[in-house]
Amino acid sequence: MSRNEDRRAQAGPVPPKVSSYDFEAFYGAIAQHELRMPRCLGCGALQHPPGPMCPECNGMAFEQQLCSGRARLYSYTVIHHPPLYGFPTPHVVALAEMEEGFRLLAGLVDGDRIEIEIGMPLTLRFVEQEDGVPSYRFVAE
Amino acid sequence: MELSRKASIVGIGQTEFSKNSGRSELRLCTEAVTAALADAGISPHDVDGFVSFCMDNNTEGEVARALGMRDLTYFGRVDQGGGACGGTILQAAMAVATGAARTVVCWRAMNERSGARFGQPSAQLQVMPDPELTWMYVSQGLQSAASYMAVMMRRYMYETGATREDFGRIALAARKHAAINPHAWFHGQPISMEDYLASRPIAEPLCLLDCCQETDGGVAFVITSTQRARDLRQKPVLISAAAQGIRKGTNAMACFYRADISPRDEVRLVGDQLYAKSNLTSDDIDVAIIYDHFGPSVMPALEALGFCEYGEAKDFIRDGGIELGGHLPVNTHGGQVGEGYIHGMNGVLEAVRQVRGTAINQVETVNHVMVTGASGVPTSGAILSAL
Numbered sequence: 001m002s003r004n005e006d007r008r009a010q011a012g013p014v015p016p017k018v019s020s021y022d023f024e025a026f027y028g029a030i031a032q033h034e035l036r037m038p039r040c041l042g043c044g045a046l047q048h049p050p051g052p053m054c055p056e057c058n059g060m061a062f063e064q065q066l067c068s069g070r071a072r073l074y075s076y077t078v079i080h081h082p083p084l085y086g087f088p089t090p091h092v093v094a095l096a097e098m099e100e101g102f103r104l105l106a107g108l109v110d111g112d113r114i115e116i117e118i119g120m121p122l123t124l125r126f127v128e129q130e131d132g133v134p135s136y137r138f139v140a141e
Numbered sequence: 142m143e144l145s146r147k148a149s150i151v152g153i154g155q156t157e158f159s160k161n162s163g164r165s166e167l168r169l170c171t172e173a174v175t176a177a178l179a180d181a182g183i184s185p186h187d188v189d190g191f192v193s194f195c196m197d198n199n200t201e202g203e204v205a206r207a208l209g210m211r212d213l214t215y216f217g218r219v220d221q222g223g224g225a226c227g228g229t230i231l232q233a234a235m236a237v238a239t240g241a242a243r244t245v246v247c248w249r250a251m252n253e254r255s256g257a258r259f260g261q262p263s264a265q266l267q268v269m270p271d272p273e274l275t276w277m278y279v280s281q282g283l284q285s286a287a288s289y290m291a292v293m294m295r296r297y298m299y300e301t302g303a304t305r306e307d308f309g310r311i312a313l314a315a316r317k318h319a320a321i322n323p324h325a326w327f328h329g330q331p332i333s334m335e336d337y338l339a340s341r342p343i344a345e346p347l348c349l350l351d352c353c354q355e356t357d358g359g360v361a362f363v364i365t366s367t368q369r370a371r372d373l374r375q376k377p378v379l380i381s382a383a384a385q386g387i388r389k390g391t392n393a394m395a396c397f398y399r400a401d402i403s404p405r406d407e408v409r410l411v412g413d414q415l416y417a418k419s420n421l422t423s424d425d426i427d428v429a430i431i432y433d434h435f436g437p438s439v440m441p442a443l444e445a446l447g448f449c450e451y452g453e454a455k456d457f458i459r460d461g462g463i464e465l466g467g468h469l470p471v472n473t474h475g476g477q478v479g480e481g482y483i484h485g486m487n488g489v490l491e492a493v494r495q496v497r498g499t500a501i502n503q504v505e506t507v508n509h510v511m512v513t514g515a516s517g518v519p520t521s522g523a524i525l526s527a528l
């Protein structure tokens with residue numbers, strides 16, 4: 001067995017969540033089964049991914065806007081290799097344009113069993129990872 | 142301070158490119174650096190500057206000790222993996238032009254195949270760039286460079302009408318050039334469109350034959366002033382321009398949130414600077430070495446560098462357009478898909494050989510060669526020219 005296969009065998013099933021002050025509100029909402037995104041109180045721009053500062057006006061005060069979870073597929077990939085722990089092979093990851101105008105990337109449930117077309121409607125569903133960490137996936141409407 | 146043509150590449154060196162070098166990364170580095178210095182006719186004692194990659198595991202102190210170097214007055218590094226290759230040229234040229242150092246060696250040496258492989262799922266990598274963002278993608282099952290690029294290139298196909306056959310033309314050109322290059326991993330192994338279309342999917346729309354090699358090897362080159370270069374052993378290869386670029390929304394392999402997610406914006410920023418600084422245009426470029434972490438990404442890069450309009454790369458590459466004898470020979474060494482993957486530094490060597498007139502797939506008259514770093518990440522590039 002090579003050094004790399006060794007490390008692969010030893011790798012934990014799900015890597016521990018990496019978050020920071022800037023992502024707390026996002027993941028806090030996900031745990032409540034809500035999609036919330038920071039909206040700048042200065043200029044009104046909606047921000048994703050979360051960050052410490054509004055890139056449009058450099059404001060640092062936000063409200064966490066509740067979002068609908070409705071989206072349209074913007075791009076995607078069907079992943080065949082390497083196989084990933086906790087995901088089927090093949091599995092589909094979708095980049096979607098959310099109704100509110102920002103893009104969000106998430107796994108597409110049963111993506112290998114449906115016909116995929118850019119522009120198709122998707123909705124966000126809340127799920128739990130194998131280690132119990134709250135997460136989210138897209139499903140086709 | 143105007144940097145154009147102040148510094149030149151005067152020596153190049155490399156190890157063999159393999160899947161298992163059987164020796165340390167420090168040894169690969171010292172072999173490549175020694176070869177580059179011998180090529181230049183410069184003693185290690187005369188080297189006073191280093192530039193390498195943040196990702197390179199060899200430390201300046203160890204390399205200096207191994208080579209018996211004396212006084213080093215400048216040592217820098219460039220981040221962003223394959224985005225760094227042109228950045229090393231920029232740093233070295235700046236060091237030479239400002240007097241921070243007189244003779245700078247740039248290197249990249251790694252056991253990328255037999256050691257830590259970059260293509261592994263990110264969940265199993267020991268270091269994650271932008272850790273919060275990377276975990277956000279890992280937790281959704283987006284974990285390899287190929288899958289990141291696949292999301293960007295799927296949208297490119299949708300917007301431009303590019304097909305898998307078009308992607309195949311990039312792979313065929315690279316493998317055709319590699320087949321003739323004895324240093325290439327795929328020496329003597331050209332492929333057909335049938336081979337390409339039958340290649341197993343990795344992250345659709347990308348297949349195995351779109352992916353660069355995983356390579357053990359070392360590459361180095363030597364930069365000094367153009368004035369001094371005239372008296373050295375080799376025909377000087379002038380650095381007409383070198384530049385780096387991050388554009389709004391450029392993020393490591395995940396430019397998902399900008400208007401155009403194809404890996405194009407940062408290459409455009411680099412190309413625009415290169416032309417402006419060198420007073421050249423895309424028409425002046427005789428050969429292009431375009432970073433191919435994934436072959437299909439060459440298409441948006443050709444557009445970003447002004448060789449064709451947005452969305453027209455598929456026409457530009459038809460009928461052997463980027464093959465030897467075509468209107469713009471691209472990756473004449475076989476690229477990283479065909480020769481080897483040393484984070485684009487082997488491409489810099491090919492650019493130098495083309496200007497010198499010593500490439501295995503030599504283009505007839507070469508005055509200017511474009512060489513670029515990885516697209517879809519903070520990147521860089523250079524134009525190298527004959528005296």
